[in-house]
Amino acid sequence: MSVVLIPTIPHAQKAPAEWNSDWELFLLRPEFAPPHGPAACFTEYLTRIKMTPGLEAATFDGLRGHRDHLCGLQALETEDCLDYFHSRGFEVDWMGATPATRAKHVLIGLAEACSIAANLNQARAYCAHELRLSYLSDTGDVVLELLKSVLADDNSFVPATPKYISTPSWDAFEVMQNNSNPTEMERIALDTILVFRTMLICFVLLYTMRSFLGEALPKVPVLKGATKTRRSEFLTNLAKATLKQTLGTNGAKMQRHEINEGIQQRRALAVRHCASLACCKPEVADGVKFSRCRSCMDNLKREIFYCSRSCQKADWKHRHKDICGKTLNYAESTKIVPHPTELKNASGRIGPPVNGYKRPFPLVRQVTMLNEAPSIDYYLANSQNRDVDLKMADSITPIFRATRETACTTGNIEVIAAFTHFLCWSVNVQGLNTKYGLSPAGVVTQLAREFNIEVGRLRELVRRLQHVQDQHPNRIPPLLLSLDGAAWAQLSAGIVADETAVRFD
Numbered sequence: 001m002s003v004v005l006i007p008t009i010p011h012a013q014k015a016p017a018e019w020n021s022d023w024e025l026f027l028l029r030p031e032f033a034p035p036h037g038p039a040a041c042f043t044e045y046l047t048r049i050k051m052t053p054g055l056e057a058a059t060f061d062g063l064r065g066h067r068d069h070l071c072g073l074q075a076l077e078t079e080d081c082l083d084y085f086h087s088r089g090f091e092v093d094w095m096g097a098t099p100a101t102r103a104k105h106v107l108i109g110l111a112e113a114c115s116i117a118a119n120l121n122q123a124r125a126y127c128a129h130e131l132r133l134s135y136l137s138d139t140g141d142v143v144l145e146l147l148k149s150v151l152a153d154d155n156s157f158v159p160a161t162p163k164y165i166s167t168p169s170w171d172a173f174e175v176m177q178n179n180s181n182p183t184e185m186e187r188i189a190l191d192t193i194l195v196f197r198t199m200l201i202c203f204v205l206l207y208t209m210r211s212f213l214g215e216a217l218p219k220v221p222v223l224k225g226a227t228k229t230r231r232s233e234f235l236t237n238l239a240k241a242t243l244k245q246t247l248g249t250n251g252a253k254m255q256r257h258e259i260n261e262g263i264q265q266r267r268a269l270a271v272r273h274c275a276s277l278a279c280c281k282p283e284v285a286d287g288v289k290f291s292r293c294r295s296c297m298d299n300l301k302r303e304i305f306y307c308s309r310s311c312q313k314a315d316w317k318h319r320h321k322d323i324c325g326k327t328l329n330y331a332e333s334t335k336i337v338p339h340p341t342e343l344k345n346a347s348g349r350i351g352p353p354v355n356g357y358k359r360p361f362p363l364v365r366q367v368t369m370l371n372e373a374p375s376i377d378y379y380l381a382n383s384q385n386r387d388v389d390l391k392m393a394d395s396i397t398p399i400f401r402a403t404r405e406t407a408c409t410t411g412n413i414e415v416i417a418a419f420t421h422f423l424c425w426s427v428n429v430q431g432l433n434t435k436y437g438l439s440p441a442g443v444v445t446q447l448a449r450e451f452n453i454e455v456g457r458l459r460e461l462v463r464r465l466q467h468v469q470d471q472h473p474n475r476i477p478p479l480l481l482s483l484d485g486a487a488w489a490q491l492s493a494g495i496v497a498d499e500t501a502v503r504f505d
């Protein structure tokens with residue numbers, strides 16, 4: 001396939017609605033019709049790389065940065081959702097809005113996201129299925145489902161691998177491509193396309209949500225690649241001639257304009273960031289000048305900046321020594337290095353979900369808060385919807401934490417019921433009813449929401465466990481049956497059994 005002529009960024013900014021319908025028309029062309037779309041995009045991308053000297057090396061060099069960028073973007077998106085779903089009622093309001101209202105904000109999201117950079121505008125061709133205006137706005141659940149598919153299970157750290165958005169045509173293409181003995185260049189090209197595809201959808205979702213809530217749409221700094229090399233070599237005479245041959249004089253002119261515009265936009269938006277993942281600080285005009293890694297600059301014109309010696313040293317040890325001054329191969333450019341914060345407090349953390357368990361969003365919020373404050377055992381919302389932090393007695397902490405771990409990583413309903421009953425009992429025993437406005441009924445409602453269980457069902461399971469406790473000679477809550485006698489005696493001293501029974505009015 002030849003180089004394609006795509007609706008441009010200036011077009012998006014001057015006339016978003018028209019720009020959008022041009023895009024949608026463009027993607028109706030037969031070469032994009034399922035299941036051909038991915039193959040057409042892939043061929044076009046490879047052609048562009050071949051035509052543009054310096055772009056092949058830049059593609060190998062850029063993937064790690066783009067992937068890090070996407071991980072950071074998904075962490076930001078999760079943080080927004082933790083706030084907007086919990087305290088702004090985004091989910092309910094979005095579902096309740098009219099299709100026309102939703103469409104207005106989706107269009108802003110699309111135009112703004114594609115305007116960030118030429119390669120993101122180009123990436124719209126990779127999202128032919130997802131990024132259709134009516135698909136995203138006719139019913140509210142499409143945006144919500146897409147959001148949920150990229151949100152983290154735990155936002156207390158930035159993950160080292162992004163969550164890709166699955167769609168049948170791209171999934172099938174990926175399998176076919178991987179089975180066809182691809183070259184290194186083909187592998188890196190497909191990885192890059194999948195990163196940009198996901199990145200663009202994430203930006204559209206973020207901007208749509210923020211626009212809907214009347215929040216600012218921040219100009220997101222675009223990570224810099226080896227811009228020096230690309231700037232001078234981007235459009236060689238050969239490339240210009242090929243453009244003209246495939247697109248005709250006017251088409252080539254427009255495409256050249258688009259490419260140059262993209263370069264200028266990137267240059268204008270590009271902010272130097274400290275390359276240490278634990279820092280990522282942007283360089284500001286009146287602040288300390290960042291220094292670049294000399295070996296990367298001298299050998300490859302690769303610009304890697306650090307805000308300080310200590311960041312450079314930390315990043316060197318953590319990951320830069322593997323790539324410094326070297327041209328990357330596929331293995332090096334796709335190597336996953338965990339983010340430094342992921343490694344902190346590893347022992348006190350709730351682990352990732354297992355066996356395909358998908359955490360409901362309120363639970364992601366709980367897990368994130370707990371992993372950010374490893375000394376807290378659980379957060380319970382009081383009658384004013386404030387989070388009250390809960391700490392267990394030392395003797396029961398191990399049992400409590402083991403149960404919490406199983407509940408939060410598997411979603412096992414028996415375990416959740418025992419955990420919920422125990423939390424209700426703790427609220428009574430610790431006298432948190434009067435002190436903080438917590439109640440067993442409130443605990444059940446909260447846990448039902450966090451684990452996405454019907455409230456009546458969870459309440460019934462908790463009632464049954466209370467019955468088990470009532471039958472026990474010492475009235476030990478079922479969760480603590482494995483506690484040794486002495487520990488229970490100490491714990492229960494002063495507890496009036498009748499007052500600890502978990503009842504619902």
Ligand SMILES: [Zn+2]
Nearest residue numbers: 274279307311
């Ligand atoms: Zn730094």
Ligand SMILES: [Zn+2]
Nearest residue numbers: 293296324325
């Ligand atoms: Zn270096």
